[in-house]
Amino acid sequence: MRQCKLLQFLSECGYLKHPTSHTFTNSNGQECSTIDYIFLLDPAKNTSLNFKLDLIASNTSDHYPIIGQFRANIRPKEIKVTTQYRNKINWDKVDIEEYQQSLNKTLQTLKLEENPNFINTEKLISILIETGQEMAPPKSRRKPAHYLAKLYNRIHYIGVNQYSIGAPHPALSSVTTSTRDVARLPVKLKLLTGTYQLQSTRAAFNQNQVDPTCQLCNLESETLEHFISKCSALSSIRMSFLLEYDNLLKMSVCTKCSTNNKTVDTLCILNPSAVFCGCDCKCNCRQKLNLLEHLSRRLCFSLHVARNNILNALPSSNIKGLRAATPL
Structure with a gap:
């Protein structure tokens, strides 16, 4: 394979192989030359710039260096250029x-x-x-x-x-080392992430026909907004916290961002950071945001306890699967 490639290269560049006499005999009796090849210029294809070679024709054992420069057409390996088309947008x-x-x-x-x-x-x-x-x-x-x-x-x-990936949510970063505060956190997180078991959730993911109406007030479907802000059976628990919530929001006016939210709705209760800036300015916004988060955890946990107490008072045939899984 090596000899074929070399002979092909010599032919393309206009050079010939010079015949040399055998100067070495192997143990098997076969003679060979100690010099592999000597290049000679082909007169018909004069493409060399300069060429130096040992001119002693009889010298076949001494290895004189060969120095030569010649023009050669060396073709690089062809690389297939594949055009990459952008994926179409699904409008x-x-x-x-x-x-x-x-x-x-x-x-x-x-x-x-x-x-x-x-x-x-x-x-x-x-x-x-x-x-x-x-x-x-x-x-x-x-x-x-x-x-x-x-x-x-x-x-x-x-x-x-x-929020960005890697940064803790204010609902987590505002938690203190208090045992009570940590115990209230699971209920708040379930309500915030939508994994809290409500009657509307049971009706949506149950094979049987389940009535999504709230079992506490029997007025409308027990959605997250209904449980947090509207259920009349929990209004006595909710009112005391909402007054404190409203007073704290009115005092929390950021002069830097000019933000002031006076409406206490479901979003404001579950995620105060969505309506309050919480920047690190001279207004102590970060401290006020932590107070709102602490009050939010207390409200959510109190509603959770009151809901389970009312469901426990119902007949046993009605409360199966209604109570939240979070322990009291």
Whole structure:
């Protein structure tokens, strides 16, 4: 294989193999030359720049160095260039309104030359493609939380768009070392993440026909908003906390961010950080946010205890599976 490649190379470059006499005899009786090859210039293909060679024809045993320069057509290995096309955007799964808002925001800050040219066209096309890819849902199995929050209303109250991966949620970072405060945390987290067992949840995920009506007041479906803010059977427990909540919110006015939320709703109770800035300014916003989170844990835990107490008073045939799994 080596000899074939070398002979092919010599033929392409215009060189010949010089015959040499045999100067060595192997143990098997076969003679061979100690010099592999001597290159000679082919007169018909004069492509060399300079060439130096031992000119003694009879010298076949001494290994004189050979120095030569010649032009050779060395062809590199062909590499197939595969064009990578971008995946098409599935516009059926893109929020068109959000896409338009993001596109308008980008175009307002874009600076283009006055005369239309190829560069301006390329910039506009790239902006359209990049904005569409950002708005398109990811194709990976594990989708980010901010995309899942749009699909599942039960985790809407977490406020995933305001936080980054790796940073603890204020509902966790505000917990003190108090044993009571730590015991209230599981109930608050279940309500915040939508995993708290309510009557509407049982009706949605049960094979049998289950009435989603609240078993405490029998007025409407027991959703998360109903349990936190509307259930009349828990109004006595709720009112004392809401007054304290309202007073604390009125005092919590950030002069830096100019934020002030005077409405105490379900979002404000479950996730105070979504309506209150909590920045580290001279107004002590971070400390006030921790007080709101502490009050939120107390309210959620008190509602949880009162709900289970009312369900325990119902007939045993009605309370099967209604009580929350979180221990008191």
